[in-house]
Amino acid sequence: MTRTDAPAARTDALHRLPVRAALPALARALDDHGAAVLCAPPGTGKTTLVPLVLAGLAADGPGTSSPSAPVRRVVVAEPRRIAARAAARRMAWLLGEEVGGRVGFTVRGERRAGPATVVEVVTTGVLLQRLQRDPELAGVDTVVLDECHERHLDADTAAAFLLDVRAALRPELRLVAASATTDAAGWARLLGDAPVVEAQGVSHPVEVVWAPPRRPVRPPHGMRVDPALLEHVAAVVRRALDEREGDVLCFLPGVGEIGRVAGLLGGAGALGGAEVLQVHGRAPAAVQDAVLAGGSGTRRVVLATSVAESSLTVPGVRVVVDAGLAREPRTDHARGLSALTTVRASRASARQRAGRAGREAPGAVYRCWAEADETRLPAFPAAEITVADLTAFALQAACWGDTAASSLALLDAPPAGALGAARAVLTATGAVDTGGRPTDRGRRMARLGVHPRLARALLDGAREVGARRAAEIVALLSEEPPREYGDDLAAAWRSARRGGDAYGARWRAEARRLEGSLRVVTGEAAAPAGRTGDTPGAGALTDDAAAGLVAALAFPERVARARGEGAYLMVSGTGAELGDASRLRSAPWLAVAVADRPVTAASARVRLGAVIDEDTARAAAGALLAEGEEVRWSAERRDVVARRVARLGAVELASSPLSTPDPGLVRAALLEGLRAEGWGLLRWGADAAALRQRLAFLHRELGEPWPDVSDAALLERAGDWLGAELDRARRRADLERVDAGTALRGLLPWATGEAARLDELAPERLEVPSGSRIRIDYGGEQPVLAVKLQELFGLEETPRVAGGRVPVLVHLLSPAGRPAAVTADLASFWKDGYRSVRAELRGRYPRHPWPEDPSTATATRRTNTRRP
Structure with missing residues (x-):
């Protein structure tokens, strides 16, 4: 050489x-x-x-x-x-x-x-x-x-x-x-x-200028950035051009924000002749190369995403304006939604960005946040393996021979939940077998160079719509089209075909690459120029139908059925909504290609979707199709519902009533209803409620064999005490006829003989010296006997229950039945407390006895026959 x-x-x-x-x-x-x-x-x-x-x-x-x-x-x-x-x-x-x-x-x-x-x-x-x-x-x-x-x-x-x-x-x-x-x-x-x-760098000093907004701005939320912050960033760029020499490099989180700031800056005429350039992953290669090649004497304002943090030096830059934001991937594994989200840039990223101003000479960085906020920034950006969708990683690891990704030398272990969700996707798409080993199909998917979901759509979609059309649709899905293309995938496809913009050029190149890769992994010959379908009948589907089918194959859990104007339910169980101006709002079924769900929103927002029909939904999401008997407690009807139901995931396709549902399923549904609505579904008379309180008291004080009758325990032992009544019940009305008191007696410790001591240990009523039988209230921490004071004359010791272990709490009532005193020690009350009660009440109730020595007086339920 x-x-x-x-x-x-x-x-x-x-x-x-x-x-x-x-x-x-x-x-x-x-x-x-x-x-x-x-x-x-x-x-x-x-x-x-x-x-x-x-x-x-x-x-x-x-x-x-x-x-x-x-x-x-x-x-x-x-x-x-x-x-x-x-x-x-x-x-x-x-x-x-x-x-x-x-x-x-x-x-x-x-x-x-x-x-x-x-x-x-x-x-x-x-x-x-x-x-x-x-x-x-x-x-x-x-x-x-x-x-x-x-x-x-x-x-x-x-x-x-x-x-x-x-x-x-x-x-x-x-x-x-x-x-x-x-x-x-x-x-x-x-x-x-x-x-x-x-290696030691030859660093030039970089002056830090803190330039926070004068008015508070809303923090980033999902992909949304407060327009007030972007207006402030544009103003700081103008300020930097006025105060400093050299080119300005401005860091913004994404393509949309770059476009908005470029519009606010207004071009060369508004910036004193400075040229505005936009650099991001979607920018044409010629533009990227021109920025890195340097200017030709005209000042430049380079608006860039984080791609400019670590690439080669941008010649001429002496000033950096940092918006302080970045984009990181986030995945909602439960709903199958992956998206970028806007976050505060880390301190490490801020240092990297600032360093761009000092590559060639002394410079300055204008940071669009307050100095006091610096310590609240994360130290480093999150490692992608800890926050991203791991489906592609899991397939790579499986094809490498490590099905569990457990022996790979990684700085951070993949989260178990994310890896489990990834394996579930790979299994559903046929990329791996039940043991996690890659199938031949999975190895072909890995060689296509796109996410496994898109690889599945490319492989299976090509058989239905042809290799070229499948490749074109997958190319749209691999890089989301510009927002101005709209939210209709088929319409975006037509726009990309017509478009002479940068996205259209990249899309065509990626579509060619995908078609070539597909033919390599499937062993097919290239199609003749101009041919759009490679399988007999593949060209029969309209563009709209083809776009919907391929999108549904890529994201089967996002297939969605309408449940109102512009509102949908995805088969994953997540709601989805279209924008007010969307042309898709009347579609009965959608294949949702791109969606995000704000943290506080109940439903996801559809960014890109395609119209499909039910047959396409069933074909694409067939793994989620299930039919069977459904017997459950309906919170809406407050009763048992028994149906034969066909479902596509969370979407109900058809149903019919079940005349003879499985008794075991009915029993489980009734128990579900009892859990949801409580024991009020049974017939609880005063005696039944009192019995439950007595049993709860004995369990608390004496323990076994007296049963636990808490809600949780009764549900756990429902078969023991409801028994045949529960087996015979078919609906709510049957439960309402069950006498809870009679059923509860089935829990008494009959086998040990202790049940016979119920009235001895926790008597329902207690006979007092007046001859009255007064009900004891066991509903509180201590049993309560509420009785008129005159009916206890002559009773020196406090009554006890639970075999003498627990004194009752005596509520002494006035002749009118109002509380006069409370005591758990009658002897002490007669000696010390009675005198003050007597002095207070005898004038109000002169026809009732108020003896000076109540311990020797005769108890009575009656009044005096004459005034004392």
Whole structure:
């Protein structure tokens, strides 16, 4: 291979990269351990110089490589396509070459590499696909995992697979985990206590300017960002242009916010000639390349998502405006909803963003939040494995041979619930068998390079609508169309076909890639140009029907039936609502492709859906179709409902009454009703309620064999005490005829003979000295005997129950039946308390006896015959 000497500018650029000082230590670490963690601040050259040196294309001292330097093949894995393309172009420029020669790149849908390529930059997703096809990575000497501190799921997974490769197949394969932060201890442990090599950056000072909004703004909620904050960010950008020199890089959470701020800024004329550029994952590659190539003398305002945090230097930037927001994935596993949500950016991200202002010269960062809020920010962004949908990860692990993902070397273990939900999806789509092992179908799905749900839709949809149309629809689902395309998937498909916008171009490229991948994994030949259906009858379905079928195949649990104008019930059990202006509002059935559910909302909001019919719903979500007898307690009817029901998940398709329901199911439904409505469903007379109180008292005071009659205990033993009455009952009316008191007596300890002592231990009534039989109230903590004071004359000791263990609490009543005194010690009352009661009441009740010595007086229920 003939090597081309780089021009002086490129040689000087290589020589000035600060990471060069750390290269000898990195070489020793790789020679001694085969792995290393490289910590290098942004702008030091870790992404560009290190791979060239490891490949032998540049010397580790001043200047470029020598002709005798050994050439090693190096693969560099980047988390984003924009970073992969930019890194390859920068390294090729440093060598004075074009991309595709000794330096190339491969991202999804685009490859510029050839036989001469020595350094290949790939996305972590591409690296995973390559590892599954060729675990040995034949011919590769070194793999560099760049920006590993960002904790993307693909990067974590690739690192785990590479460690397996080193341990089992290729111990000579060298690994470098490159991080832009100094938090490298975890990666060092993961790589087998690998050495940590630190490079010192040539950092320029960055002044921090705190620029919080003057008025409070609402915190982010789901995908929503308060428009007042975006107006403030636009104002701060204008302020930065006025106060500082150089280009401005403004960080915003997503494409929508970038578009709104761009509109508020109003273009070059409104900004004194400054050019407004938008950089995000959906931006055309030409725009991304232009931003990274630098300006041509005109000031620039670059509005970017977090893709600009860790990619290569954006030339000319001296000012950063940070909105302080980021987007992270969140998954509602119970409802099958996955979406991005807006969160406060972490302190680590804020440092990364600020560093962009000091790459080339002193700069400034304008932070759109108060300094006091800084400590409340999370220290680091959440590791994606802890918050994301793990279906693709679970399929990757299964195809790798670790069905439980338990032996992979990961910094964070996948949450058990999320992994369980992922395995359920894979089982339902036929990607894995009941043991979690990948099927042939699952391996084909993994090779398609899309989420397993979309892979299932592509494979199965192609048989119904043709490979090309299935690929086009799945391409729409893999990258949500712009909001201006509307919420109708079929209409968005037609717009993408017509559109000459950036999304349309990306969509067509992805559709071609998917169709090609599909034909590779299924062994089919490519379709002739212009042909839209590859299976007999595949073209018979309209675009609307095809879009609905493919979307339903991808998200069967989101198939939904109308239950009101614009309101739907998904088969998962989650409600869904369409926007007021949606053209889908009259559809009887929907295939919901994109939806999110705000934290406080009862229903999900449909962002993208397609009209389907019931037959399509049944076909796509057939695994959720069930028919059987349903006998349950209806809270609405407050009675037993017995039906034969056909259901598609939570959606009821048809029902008919059951004339002879299973008695066991009826019994269970009646018990459900008792739990829901309480024992008031039975007939409780005063005697029954009193008996329950007496039994509760004896259980509390004496324990076994006296039964526990609490609600929970009665439900648990319902078969014992309701017995035949419950077996004969069929509906609420039957329960209402059951005498609870008679049934309760079945719980008495008849077998031990103790039941005969009920009236002795907890008498229902107590005879007092006047001859009256007074009912005892057992409903409180202590039994209560409420009796007129004159009826207890001559009774010196307090009555006791429970075999003499418990004194009753005597409520002494006036002749009018009103409380006069309460005592659990009659002897003490006659001696000390009676006198004051007598003095207070004798004047009011002169016709009743008030003896001076009540302990020797005769008890009576009557009044005196004459005044004393």
